């Protein structure tokens with residue numbers, strides 16, 4: 001073993017001196033600590049600290065008891081770690097009359113987000129596919145209307161939508177909110193899918209038509225399998241957008257259906273009693289956990305999807 | 314018997330007219346090449362025949378059946394695309410069988426046809442691979458296979474070899490010709506490459522701006538181009554053109570170009586050349602003789618550039634105040650600066666009217 005290792009050393013050494021004698025050859029050696037690297041990494045570190053610091057404060061505060069918070073420095077790590085604030089934020093914090101914490105809001109948000117995301121993506125992807133590949137009569141007009149829709153401020157439409165929902169008999173229900181989210185997601189998602197499908201090779205679509213595949217066969221068997229990346233992008237957009245929504249949640253539902261964001265607001269801004277900073281911090285982190293998870297989990301899938309798509313068939 | 318017939322076909326994209334009242338009849342078992350530069354409407358015509366574009370006006374018949382409004386799958390055609398257009402997520406086998414499965418062909422029959430196509434194209438070892446694991450040539454074979462399994466009489470090719478490198482292109486060209494000879498079906502083949510057109514075609518339709526300029530067998534297209542465009546488009550280097558005026562002297566006809574008079578009495582004109590008529594004399598580089606002993610009508614010219622190509626030698630010279638090229642068989646060298654005597658073979662030359670640009 002030793003022999004082989006030292007032999008290896010010798011050849012490496014010879015190669016190095018050969019290299020010096022014969023002039024430059026092979027891969028260029030890189031300097032790690034160049035001025036450029038110091039500036040780039042320095043900037044990156046400062047920026048990440050700037051964004052990570054608040055998160056750090058939130059986490060340590062949520063793990064402290066109230067007495068410690070009152071006397072201590074906000075940057076100091078907890079002397080005595082307690083999960084009491086988390087439990088309270090999830091299950092006991094009071095908003096108005098009921099005292100079951102964020103859990104109710106969490107389940108409401110799940111019941112709002114899941115159907116909204118699925119329905120809006122399903123409809124928008126078919127819309128985008130039809131617009132990109134089938135150029136039906138009036139397609140351009142339809143597309144223009146949809147895009148204009150994306151630029152109208154939400155506030156303008158709130159009252160009319162309240163009336164429409166009331167007439168439909170779904171005002172104040174989860175169904176109503178799901179419908180609203182689906183509709184408001186439509187312009188941007190359709191644009192997203194249309195552009196993606198329009199970017200796929202047109203001859204693939206033509207080949208499928210010569211092969212006798214119709215609208216749905218082409219959609220499900222040719223287009224869908226090639227479109228994982230864009231579905232992941234759409235899912236990230238919709239899950240975070242709908243989960244973080246506050247305005248529609250307040251306007252279109254009744255208190256027992258309030259989503260997690262609204263519930264969080266009510267806990268944090270509750271005026272009764274002392275401000276429980278630790279509970280507020282825990283509640284805020286809990287609320288942000290879902291979008292955060294979506295980013296972490298699907299971010300990797302997203303990169304892999306793009307890499308797979310880059311190897312063109 | 315006609316296999317495909319296009320009658321008064323018009324197609325516009327909005328305000329842009331790409332095809333205007335185009336007519337074309339293709340015989341059963343014929344190999345027809347649509348040849349033209351990029352953007353002249355070749356693919357548009359092919360897509361109309363395939364049913365991938367809705368025509369604006371006119372009719373399309375395949376095997377005497379009016380298919381103008383029919384879906385691509387019902388027209389009895391198979392199509393091969395420039396970008397191969399293989400379904401990236403399916404194996405080669407699934408690519409071949411996809412259309413048959415959509416058409417609900419029984420599995421035993423599917424297996425039989427896939428096996429046969431794979432044998433003909435020698436792609437049996439590739440059946441389990443994905444398109445991304447194939448080379449360009451292999452992908453195009455699979456794409457041809459996809460047309461093959463459909464068991465149809467009309468094959469449409471849209472520049473199938475354009476994405477391949479030169480060597481593969483000539484290999485696959487021979488393969489396609491062999492395929493046509495064994496299948497004896499109708500093939501319509503779009504290309505902008507004149508070599509492909511000349512080598513493959515039974516007949517070539519030369520297109521320009523959506524209009525067929527000449528429809529004839531390759532040798533007629535090469536020897537007797539119908540107009541100036543076709544003459545200039547076919548042949549490499551392209552035909553030498555001399556603009557001049559017809560002159561009659563002592564019972565002989567001449568074309569006078571910038572002080573040089575070419576004797577064109579031997580030219581087999583369709584209509585009599587009129588003295589004073591403005592014409593364009595066209596001579597292919599390979600139809601010029603150099604230092605031919607006993608040539609009556611010879612003109613002195615100086616060699617500017619010499620390009621030896623092994624089998625033959627390409628000379629660039631100046632004659633009658635303009636540059637021209639001459640292709641000589643053999644390896645005899647003509648260094649730049651040397652003077653040679655050129656004589657034209659008028660029996661295979663072309664003369665066009667300068668205004669109408671039509672062959673005289």
Ligand SMILES: Nc1ncnc2c1ncn2[C@@H]1O[C@H](COP(=O)(O)OP(=O)(O)O)[C@@H](O)[C@H]1O
Nearest residue numbers: 326329331349350351352353354355356357358
């Ligand atoms: N979908 C389309 N919309 C508008 N114009 C088009 C469309 N497809 C082709 N064209 C135009 O039609 C002409 C012919 O195109 P094409 O048939 O693809 O040419 P070729 O195949 O001979 O290169 C071109 O000028 C092109 O710009």
Ligand SMILES: [Mg+2]
Nearest residue numbers: 355356357472
């Ligand atoms: Mg084309």
